[in-house]
Amino acid sequence: MKRVIVACGSGVATSQTVASKVQKILNQNRIKANVEAVDIKSLDQYIPQSDVYIAITKGSKDYNIPTLNGIAFLTGMGMEEETNQLISLLT
Amino acid sequence: MPFDELFHQHLIFSNVKCETAYQLFEKVGSRLYKENYVKSSYLSALTKREETYPTGLSLENINIAIPHTDCEHISSPFIAYASSEQPLLVGSMGEKNKTIQVSHYFFLGITESKTQVELLQYLMTLFTNYQFVQGLKHAKSEEEVFQVIKHPIRSEVL
Known part of the structure; x- marks a missing residue:
């Protein structure tokens, strides 16, 4: 199964909020994938086993897997574009 | 706890005159x-957090910031609201070196991490609700803001 990870360094659990929104969107589109919220500090160890990274915190680092804008899923601004990209990456 | 109970009228600040977001903080x-919601470490922890992980959010009809810091600096849970008389520059969440103009601030003071996800979902529902946003923008006093926050259009929002 494909794996999507969401990371933030925030204390209000932004990544969990985005992860649950993304999981809901995938379910609605009947796409099976694991969506996980991870701590930004342990991101490096998750990246190699993941297919898509949804970023919330501004990173100083680029990763070699497809990266999407997590804020779009939080605010709804530009969400359609990110959703379409996500779906095409997972199917 | 229903989230609207976290708001208190004495923690609402309307049209604050200030020149920087730090002055507002x-x-x-x-x-x-002073009201014992936070510990003495709160302000510096909040400021530092905001510098590292800014919380400005640009939504369809409003720009909002949700300044917050770790639970250990909070004594009693709350959400404080402040609007600034003039828009102030704050960092945009998730974007490097980008600032946005924000006049509406929700200070999140949460002591339990498991309620954070639901709280954030609740707030995002409010922030993307057109009627709530209009109510917030047009409220002229602390009392009017409080009414908007306490009585969001429930059938639509909840």
Whole structure:
């Protein structure tokens, strides 16, 4: 199964909020994938086993897997574009 | 706890005159400390957090910031609201070196991490609700803001 990870360094659990929104969107589109919220500090160890990274915190680092804008899923601004990209990456 | 119970009228600040977001944080932070909602470490922790992980959010009809810091600096849970008379520059969440103009601030003071996800979902529902946003923008006093926050259009929002 494909794996999507969401990371933030925030204390209000932004990544969990985005992860649950993304999981809901995938379910609605009947796409099976694991969506996980991870701590930004342990991101490096998750990246190699993941297919898509949804970023919330501004990173100083680029990763070699497809990266999407997590804020779009939080605010709804530009969400359609990110959703379409996500779906095409997972199917 | 229903989230609207976290709001208190004495923790609402309308049209604060200030020139920087830090001045606004100072004003709200000192009231929170005086009323025993936060510990003395709160303001510096909040400021530092905001520098590293800015919380400005640009939504369809409004720009909002949700300044917050770790649970350990909070004594009693709350959400404080402040609007600034002039829009102030704050960092945009998730974007490098980008600032946005924000006049509406929700200071989140949460002591339980498991309620954070639901709280954030609740707030995002409010922030993307057109009627709530209009109500917030047009409220002229602390009392009017409080009414908007306490009585969001429930059938639509909840």
